[in-house]
Amino acid sequence: MEGKVNTKNLLRQNAIWLVFVVEAIFFAIFSKGTFVTPGNITNILRQVSYYGIASVGMTFVILIGGIDLSIGSIITLVNMVCAFMMVNMNCHWLIAVLAVLVIGVLIGILNGLMVAKIGIPALIATFAAQTVFEGLAYILTAGMPVSGFNKIYPAMNFFARSTVDLPFISIPWCAIIMVACLAAGSFILNRSYFGRYFYAIGGNEEAAELSGILVDKVKILIYALSGFFAALAGIVMLSRTGSAQATVGKGKEFDVITCVVLGGVSVNGGVGRISGVVAGVFIIGCLTNGLILMNVSEYIQMVVKGLVLAAAVGLDCMSNKRKTN
Amino acid sequence: MSEDFVLELKHIRKEYPGVVALKDVTLQLRRGEILGLIGENGAGKSTLIKCCSGAVIPTSGKIKINGKEFDRMTPQLAAENGIAIIYQEFNNVKELSAAENMFLGRPIRKGITIDRKAMEAEAAKAFEQLHIKINPKELVKNLTVGYQQMIEIAKAIQQNAQVLIMDEPSAPLTNNEVESMFQVVELLRKKGVSIIYISHRLEEIFRLSDRIEVIRDGEYVDTLITHEATVDQLIRMMVGREMTQKFPPRPCCVDESKVVLELRDVCGNGDRNMSFKIHAGEVLGLGGLVGAGRTELAQVIFGAKPKESGQILLNGKEINPKSPREAIDLGIAMLPEDRKRHGALLGVSIKNNINMPIYKRISKASVIDLGTEKNNAEKFRKEIQIKCPTINQQVKNLSGGNQQKVILGKWLAADSQLIIFDEPTRGIDVGAKYEIYKLINDLVAQGRAVLMISSEMEELIGMSDRIIVLAERQMIGELQKEEFNPDTIMTMASAIVDQAQKEVS
Numbered sequence: 001m002e003g004k005v006n007t008k009n010l011l012r013q014n015a016i017w018l019v020f021v022v023e024a025i026f027f028a029i030f031s032k033g034t035f036v037t038p039g040n041i042t043n044i045l046r047q048v049s050y051y052g053i054a055s056v057g058m059t060f061v062i063l064i065g066g067i068d069l070s071i072g073s074i075i076t077l078v079n080m081v082c083a084f085m086m087v088n089m090n091c092h093w094l095i096a097v098l099a100v101l102v103i104g105v106l107i108g109i110l111n112g113l114m115v116a117k118i119g120i121p122a123l124i125a126t127f128a129a130q131t132v133f134e135g136l137a138y139i140l141t142a143g144m145p146v147s148g149f150n151k152i153y154p155a156m157n158f159f160a161r162s163t164v165d166l167p168f169i170s171i172p173w174c175a176i177i178m179v180a181c182l183a184a185g186s187f188i189l190n191r192s193y194f195g196r197y198f199y200a201i202g203g204n205e206e207a208a209e210l211s212g213i214l215v216d217k218v219k220i221l222i223y224a225l226s227g228f229f230a231a232l233a234g235i236v237m238l239s240r241t242g243s244a245q246a247t248v249g250k251g252k253e254f255d256v257i258t259c260v261v262l263g264g265v266s267v268n269g270g271v272g273r274i275s276g277v278v279a280g281v282f283i284i285g286c287l288t289n290g291l292i293l294m295n296v297s298e299y300i301q302m303v304v305k306g307l308v309l310a311a312a313v314g315l316d317c318m319s320n321k322r323k324t325n
Numbered sequence: 326m327s328e329d330f331v332l333e334l335k336h337i338r339k340e341y342p343g344v345v346a347l348k349d350v351t352l353q354l355r356r357g358e359i360l361g362l363i364g365e366n367g368a369g370k371s372t373l374i375k376c377c378s379g380a381v382i383p384t385s386g387k388i389k390i391n392g393k394e395f396d397r398m399t400p401q402l403a404a405e406n407g408i409a410i411i412y413q414e415f416n417n418v419k420e421l422s423a424a425e426n427m428f429l430g431r432p433i434r435k436g437i438t439i440d441r442k443a444m445e446a447e448a449a450k451a452f453e454q455l456h457i458k459i460n461p462k463e464l465v466k467n468l469t470v471g472y473q474q475m476i477e478i479a480k481a482i483q484q485n486a487q488v489l490i491m492d493e494p495s496a497p498l499t500n501n502e503v504e505s506m507f508q509v510v511e512l513l514r515k516k517g518v519s520i521i522y523i524s525h526r527l528e529e530i531f532r533l534s535d536r537i538e539v540i541r542d543g544e545y546v547d548t549l550i551t552h553e554a555t556v557d558q559l560i561r562m563m564v565g566r567e568m569t570q571k572f573p574p575r576p577c578c579v580d581e582s583k584v585v586l587e588l589r590d591v592c593g594n595g596d597r598n599m600s601f602k603i604h605a606g607e608v609l610g611l612g613g614l615v616g617a618g619r620t621e622l623a624q625v626i627f628g629a630k631p632k633e634s635g636q637i638l639l640n641g642k643e644i645n646p647k648s649p650r651e652a653i654d655l656g657i658a659m660l661p662e663d664r665k666r667h668g669a670l671l672g673v674s675i676k677n678n679i680n681m682p683i684y685k686r687i688s689k690a691s692v693i694d695l696g697t698e699k700n701n702a703e704k705f706r707k708e709i710q711i712k713c714p715t716i717n718q719q720v721k722n723l724s725g726g727n728q729q730k731v732i733l734g735k736w737l738a739a740d741s742q743l744i745i746f747d748e749p750t751r752g753i754d755v756g757a758k759y760e761i762y763k764l765i766n767d768l769v770a771q772g773r774a775v776l777m778i779s780s781e782m783e784e785l786i787g788m789s790d791r792i793i794v795l796a797e798r799q800m801i802g803e804l805q806k807e808e809f810n811p812d813t814i815m816t817m818a819s820a821i822v823d824q825a826q827k828e829v830s
Binding site: 199203207212270 | 627629648649650653654659661666667668669670671672673677678680681682684685687688691692693695735739
């Protein structure tokens, strides 16, 4: 009896990987041999790395029942500030990178303060932050792209352009960074006491507080982490594009939210695992890549992604409804 | 049987899974009378009136309104038959005007638009009938609670209610507001409206009612004519049940020389001037009615709500916990009344629940020592006999009694010295109750101190070493074990002693 339940659970928990396999087979067949090639796999890894990195922070945020809409603007701001510092202020690349990571954390702390201390709903607080920091990014360079930093500091190519070359495949360093971030996220959730706190707060804030968790502080920490991972994603993206564009982060928060929710993290909080999010990241990454290979227009891609998001959240809500009935 | 009853409830029985809330309760309401309905907390008063409103469907029994018999009510059927209920929580929209609230959901229309003028005129007429002065255009959020209640009553009258059921109507009101509410209620009786008036406050029942019905433990006890009844008689009927062996015996283990907690004139969270001591090995019972300020006091001691003045001393040292975290680290624990909302983390495993307060302690550089985590959980699972297949099971799948044990396990893991139980056995079935009582005995035998809030008279008397009674946010008195008596406690809780003293002096 119990064994049966477990198999069912196992299947449900890993159903998302099944979706991924089906998707991969679909593109393998319909992309006329362009999808499963060593070059394209490297390409996919490069494309998904920023989703993967940013989704670690977003997983934490959604796990406690929050949302972070500011990460797209953090990505933009990080791109602009980092490039601006190197090109216009002659900062060493390492200083510029560390500076923007700190900026990401500070924006996250600001979000956390608005949500935890003032009590602004997370949706509004982080939306306000998104608007403000996107605006600041434009102001900094008057909306003009900043490029040429990778000529001054070739090290900036390292993140996304350098690869570790294995016999059949080249793995970009940014993918390795992504794996490290996801592993760290999984470690935090499963082995550190903060993970226990995240699940507790997501399940029931009041009971968590009465169990001795300083809910406000944990929330601020979580938004700070989300800011940090968003900034890191921004650096990877800057390295990949080689030029800072004022529109680079626009709408990226939704891609990341889609990955996380698709990966089974409940928008009601309290439920979710990093392994699911990894699947979510690859599903969205392959979807984008596959559709491009099949010459599907960008607009149709948007339609498909929106439908996928609605389907993922819809499934989550339906299973919740069934539980309460 | 020629008497003119507007409403009759015949042999109403309501079963919930595992609990019988009402067993064969009968109620008869005459035309134009006020019937007081009294009983202890949890006696079944609310369930009974919900059967009249259609919010609860009786398992068996009949509801007879004006001679028509029904098996069950629906909210619509109740309204059609002239039954209106004034709940403690008002059913209003704060941003709308008084008149719009009166016609909520059934506005007067002129074509497809709402005829605001007509609604305001109708509302003004209804208010005038009740001699209440409310501007129909005033937004409800600008009105006091008393006026908001008047709008509810006016709404019922405007809808031609013949039966008005009022559930603790005086609870949210100030003294002056209560007086105006009484006048309206008496006016309604003159107009021939029949009223069921539910209240804890016996003096109100005596002042208003024609007859009084008493229910206890979901059973009908008796109905008395008000001017023939006495307070003592009613209290005995409300609480007077056989005190059977429901409590495990406990040798006295109070250590008078060791004061664990002392409160000196503590004010905060609405409570005033709380002063008492709890000794090691003692169960101090905190009695009183709902709303007397017991839970509020527990929240202050536990750091969940701020203290305004006074001193709290733990083991002789003044403490000032500003959050539950600080209180927990000082050795204070609380098992809240609403287990599912405030107590257990339902979606989290037993293991994680038990370790929640001590994760920092069992982690190195924030990495949890998984061995200690598991051993802790297993240890308390055995020690307090939590019945579960594994400690990895989610708490929501456990019974009420086992959930309470998990919460207690959490505080034992945190090695709390003072444990506050707020209604320790609410919603727990009889067998599990006994186990919880045994656990409380074990706690004091180990030299811990227990503060137990309880609305169940038997539990309070059966488990406490001493009892402190609160009423209206103040301490009314303290009883030693030999003075325990349900009547005394009930009298103190209803603050009738206070009232009587005032009248004497």
